[in-house]
Structures are given as C-alpha cells and as structure tokens.
Amino acid sequence: MRHYLAFTTALVVGAMAFTPLVAQDAHQGGVFTFAAESDPPTFDCHSATDFYSTQHLSPHYSTLLRYVPGNYPEITGDLAESWEVSEDSLTYTFKIHDNVQFHDGTPLTSADIKASYERIIDPPEGVVSPRQSELLDIASVETPDDTTVVFQLSEVNPGILDSLASPWNCIYSAKLLAENPDYPARMVMGSGPFVFEEFVPGSHWRGSRFEAFHREGKPHLDGFEIKRMDTSAIVNAFSAGQIQGYFRPLSPPNARQIESARGDEVQFQKTPSVGMNLLVFNSSQPPLDDPRVRRALALAVDQRAGASVLGQTSTTGLVGGLLRPGYSMALTPEELAEMPGFGEDVEAAREEARRLLQEAGQTNLTIDILSRKQNSHTAGAVFIAEQWQRIGVSAKVTYSDNPTTFQRQGNFQAAIDFNLANTDDPSVLFVKYLPDSPNNYGLYEDAQLEELFEAQKRTLDPAEREEIVHDFERRVLQEAYYIPLFWTERIIALSSDVGGFESAPPLEVEQSLENLWIAGED
Template sequence: MKISRRTALKGSAGALALGLGGGLGGLNFDFTRAYAQAEKAKRGGNLNFAISAEAPHYDPHASDTYATLHLVAPFYSTLLRYNLAKFPEVEGDLAASWEVAPDQMTYTFKLKPNVKFHDGTAFSSADVKATYDRLRNPPQGVVSNRRATFADIDTIETPDANTVIFKMKAPNSSMIDHFASPWNVIYSAKDLAENPALPRTKINGTGPFTFVEHVKGSHVSGKRNENYFKPDLPYLDTFRGIFTLQAAAMLNALQGGQVLGEFRGVSPAERDRLVAAMGDKLRVEESSWTLNLLVCFNVEKPPFDDVRVRRALLMAIDRWGGSQGLSRISTLRSVGGVVRPGAPLATPEAELVKLPGFSKDIKKSREEARKLLKEAGHENLKFVLWNRNLAMPYTPAGIFLVDQWRQIGVTVEHKQSDTAPYIAALNSGNYEVAIDFSNLFNDDPTLSMTKFLSRDKNPLNMSRANDPEIDKLYELQLRERDIEKRKAHIRALEKRLFEQAYQQPLFWWHRIVLTHKTLMGWQMSPSHNLGAQLEGVWLNT
C-alpha cells in the first residue's frame, strides 16, 4: 500500500519537527487559480516565460542553481515530488506507490507502467537504479552534488521491471524528502551505460515536454510529450523559456506581454512598479523563501586559513540593521541561522544573537573585529569578493558587504561574473571570499546542513573546510529521533560552524512572483526549485 510522507515518518523526530505547518510561513498565493484549473483547464497554446539566468549545463545531479531546473525540469520526472497544494506533503511522480519499513531500513517503490523516455525506450526499475547509483557513487569524471545525501543507501534491488527496493545502512529520517528532491531526475540506464556524463550535454527524460532546442543566450523550447504517462497532460502545446539576464529587460517583457511570468522572484520595488503599470492584469504571490545567501571563505587561501580573520569579517556585518534597508530594495529579508527562520527547528533569535556574527551590538562587534585583525597581522586587509552578476539580490548583497567591511578598515574589490564562470570559480577554489548560496527546497535540517559537511564528503562545501566535529554532529542529528536531543545537536553544529567561521548565512530571501492572470495552473511555493515541470500550466485566453 502507499504510505504517505506523514505516515512513513510517524513517530520520528523529522516528522514531528517538520510537520505541515512549517513549510508555508508567510505564504500569499491565489487559490482561485488552482480551482479554476480543475474545472476549466484548456489545452493548447504556447507559453513564453522568463528565465533570469542561464544554466552552465543540463545535469541537475551536478547543479545547485535554479537556472538548471528552470531550463530542464519540463523534460524530466523524479521518483517522488512535492504536492505543492499541500506542501510539504509528498506524492508519486514515477512512483505509483511506496512502502517504508517500520525500522526505516527498507524503501520499496512500485513504478508506474508503460512509461517511455523521449527516445522511445521503455522506462523500468533499471533506470531508477542506474540514476541513484550515479547519485550516490558517481563514476570518474561525473559530479554528484547529492552524493552525501544518499550515502546511507546500502543496496538497490530491482526484482522486476516495476519494483525498486532501497536497503539502508542506517535509518535516515530525511529519506522521503530526498527521494522527492527536484534535483534527482531520472536518467536512462542505456544513456548512462553509453556515457555516464551524457546528461551534461544531452536531454532524454520521461517528462511532460520533449526537448526542441536550446539557443545559448536566447531561449530553450519544448513541445508536448504525446506519450506522457499522465493522461491529458500537459495542457500546453509548446513552451519557450526566454533568457532575460537583466532585470529591466525581464520586467519590460512581462509588462508588454512578451512573457507571462518569471518563476524565480522579483524585488519589492519591481513588484510595485509592475502593479502600478499593469493593475488587475497582474497576479502577485508572495512567500518566505527556502533560500539564503552565504558569506564563504576559502580556507585554503591565506589569510583566510586563519580563523581570526574569518571571524573578524563576520563580526563586522550588521545583519539586523542591514535587513531593514535591503528588504525594501531586494529579495533579501530575514536574519537566521542554518535553518529557515520560523521553521520548527530554526534557532530562535534570542539564541542566535549570542553567536559570532549575529550580535545586535554592532559597535562592540566591530571593535572586537578590529582587534582580531590586528592580532592576525592583517589590519590593512585587501581581497576580492567573488559574486554572481544577478542584479537581484547578489549585486546589492555584494555592495552591502563591501561597505560593511570598509567600516573596519578592510578594502574589498567586488568582482561579478555570469553564472557559469562564477560556479566554476567556486568549484575550483579559484577565489578568496565569495557570496555563495544555499538553494533548498524544504525546511529539513539535514538538507540545509549537508552543505556544511567536510569538503571530502560533499563538493557543495565551497569553503573547502574539512571538520570532523561538524561531520559528527551532522550524523548525530540525522539519527536522533528525540526532538529535543536533535535540536541540541543542530545547535551545537551551528555553534561550531559559526565559531570556526568557514561560511555563514548572510540573509534569507523573500519570494515575490509576478504572472499575467491569463497564466493558470502554476503553483506558488516557498522554493523556486519546485513546480518547474509546467505539466499543469494552461492559458486562459
């Protein structure tokens, strides 16, 4: 029988901590659109929408930027996914049903029959096994950003074409959430056998749309998959995702109707401009966001191998004052630790202010920062801050940090680049200090803390630090089923991370999505990584 997410995790710390109330804090979206879809959905038409960054490649397994998902998600399916109307409840995508053993050591999935890849080959359990083997143990030359996520999988069995059984090395209260991750798209076993790196450059999925073309710097397009395994879906004939890297160009296109939406998010000022210009033709939906920017130090580059230098720079940042100003001009809003503010396992403000970098007495913090730099012999520190050239919110975040560090006598050059070279620099370690991002899709603490595992365990740790103490605390919270004990492990990990100052959240984001009211069926959520398949979108024209 099918076990729901809540039933599967019944009695676990994960379920108690993450219950249904934690996911949609501050959500404001249009319920009438969802009801209209059920009653009046129309087939046909082409959707033009904006994508405000271009992906460095096509492989979500090796990516952590939404640009990859917004480009390729319509072409792929996952084993499970989130039901956005009931977020964070999980539903099947390629899985017809699933069972979780009471000891959480076995996960059995029954797959939907008669599914085909876009090249015409039949989908089976072998494809799921090949995909998850690649995720948990990538071959040489292949990058898996989810390797640590699936380290607890022991074996994957395929007793028949429609059954997959995951046997675990140890219980993991976050596994259902991991199986529902939008990043874990299913690839063809045949393609992976031919070339494990093929998904970086070739698209072949089972999703609602088939790939037509990608013209770099212009657009990506797809057409309805006539063999899609979900009856009557998708509604659209075609779609075109138009790359609009400049915010002004995107807003002009939205106002003029050249695009009907942009599914990442805009700033409050951009929202107000479009509302004034478009009136009741525009739909505005808002939510807190499972996304933050991080200040990240490359601990392999002197003087950032010195914890005193790193801590000094974090202590110089006035987060509480900065959030007030930045929230008026950007998508940056909340001050928080490693879990989204307001989520059940987030650190309360009264505890957060005691940690390095979060004091509300900024004068005292900056005095201490200057002392630390002097002790380290770097009173006149100069360095380059590496940043992404997305106007919202990377540019204002970079400008803010340069100003904060100037106030303790530090000189910073702010260097911004396109997404591909930006990510390449972080991955290669070719930077001193960077604005990184933690791109989450739910409030699961394991998900948010995976980024801080030692670099030798997780390539997403851009600080390049290896810290066995953080690894130990991560493991303890992952296995702990008592909610209060789990909180204690999370707080201890956060304290260690911030005292060592490898990397630290700067601000958490606030999501504002603008769409034309003729665009129906798209669902708002706290994550811009979700809902990118477009299978339920239709045009009310």
C-alpha cells in the first residue's frame, strides 16, 4: 500500500483565554523569544531523554517522519515524501525529498538517513542510545539510490512508524559523523528550519532562519531565542511581556498569575500529556524485594484524593495507569479500580496493606524517598509520605538535583521517577518497564513482562493486542514495581499575537518552530 502526505489541522482543547489565529493570518518575519528552565544536557538527540534537549535541538534538525501538526497521532513525512509497505509488513520503502540540504550546504541523501538510524540501532562506543530497543526489529537499512531508503524488519512490528517518527531521531550528516569526533555531541548542524547561531550556558540559545529549507515558505520566523530562567523568573517575565512563549506545563497557579497580568494579551492551550510521574521501588533490595511490601505501599495511596490535591498546585492531576487516560488502549476506570491504590474503598485497601506488612514482618517500616527538586516531583514525594503514614510507615524525603545518578547505581529505596514519550503507542511507552531497559530503575527481573511486551509488539489484530497490553499493565501494577503518580495536564502559554502552534499530548511534538509565526511582523 502507498502512503502520501496529508496535512490537516485540528484545534486542541483550549483553556482560559484562547482565541486561535488562523493559518491565513500567517506573517513572515520576527524573532520568537521563549524560556526554558534548563540548558540541554547534551547536543546529541540520539542520546537525549529530556524535553530540554528536544526543545533546543528540534529547530535545527529534520527527521524521517513526524506527526501531522495539529492532528496527533496521524503520521506524515518530514524528509519522507512518500512510503510503501510490503504485503508481509516487513519492508518499508521511503522516497525522500530530493531538494534537502544540510546547513553547511551539502545535500542530504539516503546515506545520511542510513547512518543516523544505524547509529541509534548500534551506537558507537561511549554513545548511549535509550531508544535502541524500539528499533531492534530493523534488520537492515538499504539505500538503492540517493532518494530511496529501505528498512527491512526481522519481525512484524505494528508500532514501527511511531518509532521512526520520534522527534529524537535527528538525521545527522554521515560525512561529519565519520570525520568529526565532536559531532553531534558538541556541534549542532542539521537540515531543520533554523541554523544554530549561539549558545551561552545559563543565558540563551539562538537560531536563525535557514533560507534553503526544503519546504517552501517555511519557517515563517527570522529566528528564535530561548532564554534560560528558573520557573518563578519565567512567570514574572511572561507577566511583564518580556517573553512570548513557554512550552513546558505551567502549574495552574502560575497560569492564573500570567493571565491576571496579561489578560487577553496571552493565550493558553491545555491538553493531557504523554507524560506521567511515578514512584519506583528498588526491587533488588530488602524489604522492597518482597512484593507484599510493595503492594502494601501501593494500596496505601488514595489515587483520587492525590489527583485532586496535586492538580490544584502542580501540573500532575489526572488519574491513570501506565497509559494516558483517554487513550484507546488504556484500562477503563472500572478496570483500573481493580488495581492497588485505585479502588473506591480506601480504608479497606489500607487495612489490607497493614495485613500484608504484618505478614511480611515489616510493621515498623521506614522508607527513604529520593526526589528531584521540581514542583510536581516534590509535591508527589510529600503526598506519598503522608499516605504511607496512614498505614504506619515512615518516610524520609531526600532531594537531589540529579537523582538519576543514584537510581542508575541502585543506591536508593524509592524515588520519584517519570515516563515521557513522543507517542502513546505501548511499544514505545512500555519500554520504560522492561527489566533490561536503561530507563528502568526498578532493578527487577520479570520474564512474564518481557514475553507480554514481545507478544503485543508482534500482534496485528487490534483487539488481541489490546488484551495483551492490558495484561502487561496489570502485571506491573499488581506487582507494584511502580506506583503511578498522575498524568500531566499540560498548560502552555503564548502571547496572543503568536500563531501556528497547536499543543499535542507528546511535549516534544512541534518543537521545530517551523509553523510558528508572529502577527504583524512583516
């Protein structure tokens, strides 16, 4: 079957004052200034796992596929002009645009796509590739000519297009990868809508319009600047009209403060995000190697009460399991109510928790919780500590600027963690929970989970796949390897004269700024 590109737009549900500017109002020119709390920890998209890296790097790079702007989760091409899938679903043949250039003036060909994906699948020594497992079904990448790239799969994978559409899969110059050891970890050079201009750590990041960009008339902006600020400074700067946008989730109080100061000069977009906080247990060490203890701690948590309280002050406030609430394959509220911590009879659940702790010989338990110094993480840690007190468990919260260092070393008991993905597809989102995943800090072994993951990944029948997905989710929740700590409800803010951006569940979508424009800036 043959796929051609279709571009459509759909309005994301708005919040507060949101009057969208329509596409025909688009103007050329202007510099868009927005803010971020952190510099990118790496310049290498392939190694990155955080939003800050994607936010800074996406304007400078192209990807093979992407999600249709304003119509997630429909997939379209970025470098791809069209593609074909073989009848056995094992061969994907892409035709790429023949007019693409890198920012150094060299042509982008299929060889660059091949080199980039082979780097993700089989990273060189010293390069971390956190999404490697998503692409291991790719047996080979072939380039019959400069505008054709063929992915040959070893096994059927219904989620492969979502994996190929990841905004982290930047296409690099094969020539520079071979010749320059600083590329891409310390050098930014791609084929995206903006050329990298300047980075001053702790201050700003700048890009300018790429005049030879392969989509005519894009980008609309002359350039952009990302200002480095902490959260309170961002709110104050937006309130004073010093910045025009903020793409990470705003807490409800911060959004109200900006709206109060700016009125109809600001617009908000609100959508559930493909991002959630979790509490992860170190299941390799006693007493948390005992599933009775983990289950007891999960039963103590009143999920509905937590969502109600945290949702008033933080970005996390949606009750859900391991898949985004409202997603087609997510457990229904009735099914979720059967999982630890999600039932309606909270006191009965806590009584069962006390019984399990007594049975496990852990009646005077103290647990250390490791947390990042971030609003939703600290709020989650405090909430969990209070909930555990209800069953006689003491908790001590320790804050760290970089808790993943301790998590990777296994030097923790429990920690506030997160799962952030560019798609809802379980073949991507569930990688976090696999025992051998580099992003799974639970340190547990579970062959059943691995079997269920592989089974859902290979099943083409939608109903059958959904049942397997549900079994995987139930297994993680019943074993209490993780406790879900609510899904993010993303509120983003833009000045009212900014158009061309529509918020989607994945935070990373549309961070290239290609379609964004400023009214009246001719």
